[in-house]
Amino acid sequence: MSAEVVWTWVAAGLTLSMFSFLYRDNPFFKLGEHLYVGVTVGYMLTVTWFEYLHPKLWLPLVVGTETGHDWSLLVPAFFGLLVLTRFVPSLAWLSRWSFALLVGFGAGVSIPRYISSNILSQVEGTVVPLWAGHWGAAVTTGVILVGVISTLVYFFFSVEHRGAIRVVSRVGVYFLMVSFGASFGATVMGRNALLFGRFYDLVDFAGARYYHATLVLLAVMVVSLAVWARWAGRGGGSEAPQA
Amino acid sequence: MFLQRQVPLAICFVVGVVFVFQDFVPHHDSEQLLTVFTDWGIIITGFASLLGVGSLIQVHWLHIKRQNAGWGYSVVTYVAMVGTLAAGIASGGKAAPDAQTGVMPAFGWVYNYTMVPLQGTMFAILAFFVASVAFRSFRARSVDSVLLLVAAVILLVGNVPLGEAAWRWVMPEGVPGIADVGDWVMNTLNLAVRRAILIGVALGIVATSLKFILGIERGYLGGGD
Structure with missing residues (x-):
């Protein structure tokens, strides 16, 4: 049996374990859930070391490159170690220096960038000549202009929404509702695409090439869940199945 | 007090x-300074x-130590974490198959056959819950909810071939397809709202950033001294 077949059985088992939550919270789901957390943390630690800390800190500072050791990296190393003082309650305040550096850097970089890309660029894209040669484009441009202004007016709470402001803000609410509906539809379709992806994999894993992994594991899981439900229903489990 | 409060603010x-x-x-x-600080960050x-x-280690260690209900799952979390980390170190952090031999490293097996199915299925089962919530809560009681419902239906129906076929069957010749209507909703009505929200969010971020820099907002310092 090749490594691929063994790992396919693992993937099929984990996929079915997660789907078993549709029945109810059960040991298979809990196992998959905790495995997911553990694997994700292990993955994150590996990526943090091999993608960031090793090439950006360890190699240039400790090992050294053709140009020698980059001693300036002692500064981020120092601030990085200060973050870890959070584990020592009496020294935890030292981590504030590191967070202050990160927050100050993030805030300083954000101000010009957000003004440029999220305010000026968006206004520039909205305030364009209405007539660009044909009616379709003119209507679209007008609708976008009305939508942007009315939505902004709806979120402007410094004046009371009465009279003309109220009318404009109501138009903004209509635009918001359409946008929420569209976003909902797009989200559902995205989730469905993921769902079909998992189903395709399960169908693939059910083939003879993988010794019918999906079918075998599904049968084992159904029988196990039936036994577990009966046992837990008698008060044997730490958590009784819900009615 | 100076080291604990004034220094970080400075x-x-x-x-x-x-x-x-x-x-x-x-x-x-100036560009170099930004590059250096980005790497430092x-x-x-x-x-x-x-x-x-x-x-995470602390929380699960307490579960195991006190033998709380389900403490065995905490052991599973530890084993998965250490196992993945060991596979990652053994593979040098590489998950892709070797370009010459085509051999998949251990980290690649763990990533592709453990993390991907778990993550994919975790998000995929949300489709059932989203559909369930939509079925229970989508009621055309007001103009607002009708607009929300219609936009959602257009996007849902317009993205499947059966919906397009049904639309063609119902609608007379010359009417744009439902996928085109969905595209117009996304690229015009939705775009307008997204632009307004982007402008609003940007104004909020700029204001909050200023408050951080000027020391008005000090939440990142945490409580106590």
């Missing part, structure tokens, strides 16, 4: 002001991620 102020003005200095040294964030891992 660090935040100085670094913040420097990088507000850095954007307006189109000089090589990545390094410090790398250390910060260890905080989360430490917290």
Whole structure:
């Protein structure tokens, strides 16, 4: 049996374990859930070391490159170690220096960038000549202009929404509702695409090439869940199945 | 008190002001400063991620130590974490198959056959719950809810071939397809709202950033001294 077949059985088992939550919270789901957390943390630690800390800190500072050791990296190393003082309650305040550096850097970089890309660029894209040669484009441009202004007016709470402001803000609410509906539809379709992806994999894993992994594991899981439900229903489990 | 409160506020102020003005200095040294600080930020964030891992280890260690209900699952979390880390170290952090031999490293097997199915299925089962919630809560009681419902239905129906076929069957010749209507909703009505929200969010971020730099917002310092 090749490594691929063994790992396919693992993937099929984990996929079915997660789907078993549709029945109810059960040991298979809990196992998959905790495995997911553990694997994700292990993955994150590996990526943090091999993608960031090793090439950006360890190699240039400790090992050294053709140009020698980059001693300036002692500064981020120092601030990085200060973050870890959070584990020592009496020294935890030292981590504030590191967070202050990160927050100050993030805030300083954000101000010009957000003004440029999220305010000026968006206004520039909205305030364009209405007539660009044909009616379709003119209507679209007008609708976008009305939508942007009315939505902004709806979120402007410094004046009371009465009279003309109220009318404009109501138009903004209509635009918001359409946008929420569209976003909902797009989200559902995205989730469905993921769902079909998992189903395709399960169908693939059910083939003879993988010794019918999906079918075998599904049968084992159904029988196990039936036994577990009966046992837990008698008060044997730490958590009784819900009615 | 000075080291605990004034120093971090001063660090935040100085670094913040420097990088507000850095954007307006189109000089090589200015660009270099941004590159260096970006790398420093990545390094410090790398250390910060260890905080989360430490917290997770602590929580699960207490579960095991006290033998709380389901403490065995905490052991599973530990084993999965250590196993993945060991596979990652053994593979040198590489998950893709070797370009010459085509051999998949251990980390690649763990990633593709454990993390991908778990993550994919975790998000996929949300489709059932989203559909369930939509069925129970989507009621055309007002103009607002009708607009929301219609937009959602257009996007849902317009993205499947059966919906397009049904639309063609019902609608007379010359009417645009439902996929085209969906595209117009996304690219015009939805775009307008997204633009307004982007402008609003940007104004909020700029205001909050200023509050951080000027020391008005001090939430990142945490409580107590």
